[in-house]
Amino acid sequence: MIETAAAEKTFAPRPPAPSGERPWLAALRRRAFARFEAAGFPTARDEEWRFTGLQPITNTAWTPAAGRLSLSSLPDGVRRLSAADSEVEAVLARLVPPEKSAFAALNAASFDDAVVLEIARGAVVREPLAVTFTAPEGGGVVHYPRLLVLAGERSQASLVQTFTGTGWSFTDAVTEIALSDGAVLEHTLMQREGEEARHVHAVGARVGRGAVYTSHNVALGAALARTDLDVVLAAEGAECALYGLFLGRGSQHLDMHTTIDHAKPRGTSRELYKGILDGSSRGVFHGKILVRPDAQKTDAIQTNKNLLLSREALVNSTPALEILADDVKCKHGSTTGQLDAAALFYLQSRGIGAEEARALLTWAFAADVAERIPIPSVRADVERELGRRLSRPGEEAA
Amino acid sequence: MSQPLLEIQNLHASVGGNEILRGVDLKIGAGEVHAVMGPNGSGKSTLAHVLAGRPGYTVTGGTVLYKGRDLLAMVPEERAREGLFLAFQYPVEIPGVSNVYFLKAAVNAVRKHRGLPEYDAMEFLALVKQKAKLVQIDEDLVKRPVNEGFSGGEKKRNEIFQMAMLDPSLAILDETDSGLDIDALRIVAGGVNQLRSPERSMLVVTHYQRLLNYIVPDFLHVLVEGRIVLSGGKELALELEEKGYGWLEKEPPPVAAAR
Numbered sequence: 001m002i003e004t005a006a007a008e009k010t011f012a013p014r015p016p017a018p019s020g021e022r023p024w025l026a027a028l029r030r031r032a033f034a035r036f037e038a039a040g041f042p043t044a045r046d047e048e049w050r051f052t053g054l055q056p057i058t059n060t061a062w063t064p065a066a067g068r069l070s071l072s073s074l075p076d077g078v079r080r081l082s083a084a085d086s087e088v089e090a091v092l093a094r095l096v097p098p099e100k101s102a103f104a105a106l107n108a109a110s111f112d113d114a115v116v117l118e119i120a121r122g123a124v125v126r127e128p129l130a131v132t133f134t135a136p137e138g139g140g141v142v143h144y145p146r147l148l149v150l151a152g153e154r155s156q157a158s159l160v161q162t163f164t165g166t167g168w169s170f171t172d173a174v175t176e177i178a179l180s181d182g183a184v185l186e187h188t189l190m191q192r193e194g195e196e197a198r199h200v201h202a203v204g205a206r207v208g209r210g211a212v213y214t215s216h217n218v219a220l221g222a223a224l225a226r227t228d229l230d231v232v233l234a235a236e237g238a239e240c241a242l243y244g245l246f247l248g249r250g251s252q253h254l255d256m257h258t259t260i261d262h263a264k265p266r267g268t269s270r271e272l273y274k275g276i277l278d279g280s281s282r283g284v285f286h287g288k289i290l291v292r293p294d295a296q297k298t299d300a301i302q303t304n305k306n307l308l309l310s311r312e313a314l315v316n317s318t319p320a321l322e323i324l325a326d327d328v329k330c331k332h333g334s335t336t337g338q339l340d341a342a343a344l345f346y347l348q349s350r351g352i353g354a355e356e357a358r359a360l361l362t363w364a365f366a367a368d369v370a371e372r373i374p375i376p377s378v379r380a381d382v383e384r385e386l387g388r389r390l391s392r393p394g395e396e397a398a
Numbered sequence: 399m400s401q402p403l404l405e406i407q408n409l410h411a412s413v414g415g416n417e418i419l420r421g422v423d424l425k426i427g428a429g430e431v432h433a434v435m436g437p438n439g440s441g442k443s444t445l446a447h448v449l450a451g452r453p454g455y456t457v458t459g460g461t462v463l464y465k466g467r468d469l470l471a472m473v474p475e476e477r478a479r480e481g482l483f484l485a486f487q488y489p490v491e492i493p494g495v496s497n498v499y500f501l502k503a504a505v506n507a508v509r510k511h512r513g514l515p516e517y518d519a520m521e522f523l524a525l526v527k528q529k530a531k532l533v534q535i536d537e538d539l540v541k542r543p544v545n546e547g548f549s550g551g552e553k554k555r556n557e558i559f560q561m562a563m564l565d566p567s568l569a570i571l572d573e574t575d576s577g578l579d580i581d582a583l584r585i586v587a588g589g590v591n592q593l594r595s596p597e598r599s600m601l602v603v604t605h606y607q608r609l610l611n612y613i614v615p616d617f618l619h620v621l622v623e624g625r626i627v628l629s630g631g632k633e634l635a636l637e638l639e640e641k642g643y644g645w646l647e648k649e650p651p652p653v654a655a656a657r
Contacts, residue, residue: 341453346490346544349450350504350560351478351511360503364494364543 011041011058016109024089032098032108041102048101051284051316052255056224057198062142062170066112069145072130077123077155083114083146092116092148095176095204096230103200107144107174114146117159119183121152128158128188128375133173135165135193142170149176151183151211158186160375164221168196171222175203179211181235186214188375192385193221195250202228209235216373217273219246219254220385226255233260233267233295244273245369245382248281248313249389255284260302262295262325269299274369275306276362277313278389288320289332295325302332307339307365309358362386401466402427403568403599404449409460410624411441411448417458418444420624426568429596433610434603435635436621437643442603443487445621446572449601450484451477464568478504479511481567485557485574492544497556498526500544501563508564529562533589551582558589569593570601575609587612607639622646 015033018026041058042049074080081088092114098105115131133145149159163171171193179185193199199222207213219225231240246254260269275283285304306315317334339361347357363370363386370386373379404426411419418441426432436442448455449462451474462469469477492500505525506516517525530537535555545553554574561569571590575583590613594600602613610618610632618635620628620643627646628634 340490342490343492345452345474346486346492347500347504348474349452349478349484349486350500350564351475351507352500352503353475353507354473356503356507357475360495360500361492364492367494 011060011062013106013110022084022086022089025084028093028098029109032093032105035098036102036105036109039102039105048257051282052224052226052253057170057200060140060170063140064110065136065138065141065143067136067143067145067165067171068134069115070130070132070134071115072127074117074129075125075127077120077125078129078157079118079120081116081118083111083116083148085116088116088148091150091176091178093176095178095206095232096174096202100202100204100230101228103172104174104202107146107172107202110172111144111146111174114148116148116150118150119152119155119157121155121180123152123155123157125155125157128160130160130162132162132164133171135163135167135169135171135197137167137169139168141167142172145171145173147173147175149178149185151177151179151185153180154182155180156184158188158374160188160190160378162190163193163199163201165197166194169194170198171200173199173201175201177203177205177213179205179207179213181209181211183208183211185212186216186374188216188373188378189218189227190378190381191219191221191225191227192381193225195221195223197222199225201226203230205229205231205240206234207231207238207240210237211235211239213240215240215242215244216369216378217242217244217256218373218378218382219244219256220381222252222254224253226257228257228259230259231261231269233262233264233269236264237266238264239268241270242273243369243372245366246273246275246283247385247389248275248283249278250281251279252281253284254281255286257284257286259288259290260300262289262291262298262300265295266297267295267299269301271302272369273304274366275304275315276309276366276386277306277315278309280310280312282313283315285315285317285334286320287318287332288322289330291323291325291328291330293324296327298325298328298330300328300330304334305365306336307362308336309339309362359387403465404469404601405463407461409445409448409462410458411444412456412458413444413454418624419448421460422621422624422626424619424626426599426601428599430617431594431600431602431613431615433613433615433618433635434601434621434626435605435607435618435638437647438605440621441624442605442621443572446484446570446601446603449570450474450482475507478564479508481565483561483564483566483569485554485561485569485571487573487576489545489548489553489557491546491548493546495544497540497542497544501526501560504560505563525563529559532562532592533558534585535559550577551579551586554578554582554586555589558586558593562589562593566598568599568601570603572603573605574602575604575606583609584612607635610635620646
């Protein structure tokens with residue numbers, strides 16, 4: 001149990017009160033809440049949360065409120081199911097189970113209405129599927145967005161998931177994505193919540209035989225944000241490519257955790273995460289790659305690069321490779337540094353102003369992740385945000 | 399006599415607390431090509447970098463007037479916009495920034511400073527085509543990230559290409575011959591020679607005389623231990639080639655009047 005010294009100042013979620021729900025769903029909620037009560041919130045002693053203090057979340061008695069959901073009109077080949085539909089039972093809370101974390105448990109116990117999208121077998125969907133969750137207003141409010149995407153065999157689609165908001169709110173989100181054999185899904189994830197927001201999001205993706213999952217994970221907003229992206233390459237020849245970009249400033253804390261689980265042979269994973277941290281912001285990258293004994297011929301490359309724009313900014317980068325098969329190719333690398341003084345001078349010596357030179361080099365640092373983002377509006381958001389943050393670097397100092 | 403383009407008086411500078419320049423005097427008139435030679439560690443490259451305003455090079459005494467203004471009071475980008483150009487000995491690789499984008503930003507910053515309209519994309523690309531020919535630089539290189547993966551010769555050619563694009567009043571070439579084979583040297587020097595004009599002065603810093611076979615200077619200065627110990631015409635280069643620098647380091651000879 002969590003300590004409740006100042007009860008009114010402490011986040012003490014209430015148990016679910018399911019009414020008229022299907023029994024399996026009610027049972028899931030009860031199980032999830034029991035799990036939350038038994039384990040409580042993680043602490044600094046918890047390895048997974050070592051660099052991310054949760055006081056900004058646990059010290060507030062958040063009130064549940066309804067956020068706003070915006071969903072693009074669904075093209076042919078895509079339909080929306082309900083969490084109550086029996087065919088959802090087999091998947092929901094399997095990819096991100098309540099046992100994943102206190103926050104996953106709370107979400108399962110408390111989510112209002114999950115968004116479930118099913119992409120039909122063989123469907124080639126050209127228009128991006130846009131799902132936007134806007135945090136509720138009013139201050140001191142929590143919401144529990146939940147998204148489940150079922151990508152049918154050999155389907156192809158692009159999903160754009162956005163978290164936005166303006167106020168003092170807590171988002172506890174869960175996204176599950178199941179790619180059937182041969183499916184191709186490009187998942188663009190943009191977190192641009194308000195400056196006072198707290199944001200915890202667990203993404204679980206299961207990639208089937210010969211299927212390809214690509215993720216573009218961008219974190220710009222929130223005072224405290226933690227994203228867990230767990231990908232299981234669950235069948236032979238499954239592939240994933242994970243790109244991430246986190247831009248911290250002021251006193252923001254942005255934590256990006258990823259796990260790639262190579263469960264079967266001949267899987268391929270590529271991962272490139274970049275952090276740009278200004279002011280007194282803090283970034284965390286934790287990238288785990290697990291190669292199970294069965295996953296021979298695995299090919300995995302992980303890279304994390306971080307750029308610190310101020311003396312007070314900090315990043316913790318932890319690659320974690322656990323390789324239990326012997327015939328594999330695995331590489332990883334991590335670097336953290338500042339803007340290259342020689343490059344800055346080179347640009348200035350050609351007439352480019354110091355500020356513009358810094359902006360150009362910072363943009364160049366982000367470019368190989370930013371330019372891959374397939375959604376022009378999201379790419380524009382990133383460009384604008386980079387430009388805005390760099391226009392007056394002096395004000396970023398905390 | 400009209401005012402020289404560049405007038406260096408008793409310039410002292412240090413790097414990391416070590417005094418490298420110990421009283422350099424040098425005048426460069428409009429359209430003149432001056433060469434500075436000297437042994438390793440004599441301060442040639444330091445002089446080039448101090449003039450361009452590189453951080454970490456501290457001026458501890460003396461003055462530099464450029465176009466009649468205090469050069470040392472200008473930030474590096476202002477020096478560039480006023481027409482000073484440094485061709486680097488070791489051009490910097492900048493992954494993620496294309497040569498074209500970089501040059502457009504630079505050229506337009508310079509033009510804006512000079513009160514000229516910025517180039518649009520079409521005008522700029524026409525200029526690129528024209529100047530690329532001058533230094534025989536492949537247009538594909540122009541589109542690639544700045545200097546990334548370029549060979550030594552390509553990097554130096556890219557420097558001269560940038561010089562052609564930026565149209566400076568004073569070009570400082572820092573050891574432009576280093577690391578070049580004879581063919582690359584010929585191409586780079588050919589580009590430089592095409593850029594010689596009555597409106598453009600040059601300061602060619604080199605260790606070896608061979609570059610001066612291709613870029614023939616009007617004046618030549620020998621820098622030893624942070625001071626110019628000898629000045630003369632281009633024929634001085636041959637004497638140095640023959641005798642080396644040793645004799646200049648031992649007994650300071652009378653300074654021949656260059657101009």
